[in-house]
Amino acid sequence: MRTKAVLSLADVNRVLxxxxxxxxxxxxxVAIAVVDDGGxxxxxxxLDGAAPISGYIALEKARxxxxxxxxxxxxxxxxxxxxxxxxxxxxLQGTLEGGVPIMVDDxxxxxVGVSGVQAAQDARAAKAGxxxxxxx
Numbered sequence: 001m002r003t004k005a006v007l008s009l010a011d012v013n014r015v016l017x018x019x020x021x022x023x024x025x026x027x028x029x030v031a032i033a034v035v036d037d038g039g040x041x042x043x044x045x046x047l048d049g050a051a052p053i054s055g056y057i058a059l060e061k062a063r064x065x066x067x068x069x070x071x072x073x074x075x076x077x078x079x080x081x082x083x084x085x086x087x088x089x090x091x092l093q094g095t096l097e098g099g100v101p102i103m104v105d106d107x108x109x110x111x112v113g114v115s116g117v118q119a120a121q122d123a124r125a126a127k128a129g130x131x132x133x134x135x136x
Contacts, residue, residue, distance in 0.1 A: 005104040007036060011133045012043040015102070015112055019129030020045060023114070030116030030125060031058040037108050039063035039091070047116075054116040060094030061122070062113030065101045067091060069108045072099030073123060098122030100130050 007015075012034045019032045029049035034042045039062070046055045064072045075095035079086050086095070097119035102110045112129040114122040 004107045005109050007034070007042060007102070007110045007133070014132045015129040016043050016045045018132035019112060019114060019125045020047065022125045022128035023047060023117075026117075026121070026125075028117045028121060028125065029054075030114050030122065031055040032125065032129065033058040033062040033113045034110060034129070035059070035062040035066050035113075036110045037066055039066045039111075042110065050116045057094065057096070057115035058098070058113040060113065061096060061099030061115060061126075062094070062111040063099075064092045064094035065099030065111035065113065066108060069101055071097070071101065071123070072113070073097035073119070076119075098126055100126040102130050102134050104134055 015034050016032055023030045029047050031046040031050045031054035033044045061072045072094055076097055099113040101108045112126040114126040
């Protein structure tokens with residue numbers, strides 16, 4: 001039987017804090033979500049001024065990255081490049097850039113999703129959070 005790392009509450013808070021620091025440094029009003037490897041919510045932080053829908057989108061981006069074990073941008077690119085049938089895949093509703101898996105010892109232990117600014121900026125804040133706990 002194999003074992004793997006799991007995110008602790010301290011890890012989740014470190015991810016949220018680091019992603020928030022990255023967003024605050026740029027003045028971004030975003031929502032940040034952290035999920036486990038099954039896409040189950042572990043933490044959600046909506047910064048002051050974030051649009052109400054940002055929390056929902058951040059969670060879906062994180063869920064997509066966790067379940068797919070890859071950045072949500074990969075799915076967005078696939079769809080934008082003509083594979084529109086991929087829109088019918090169940091459970092992947094956050095196929096927009098800004099969801100990043102958290103990989104530890106080559107295993108996905110969860111993901112971070114950020115929503116509220118431009119897609120590349122969402123991804124930048126998410127990656128800052130991931131870098132706080134991952135060891136690619």
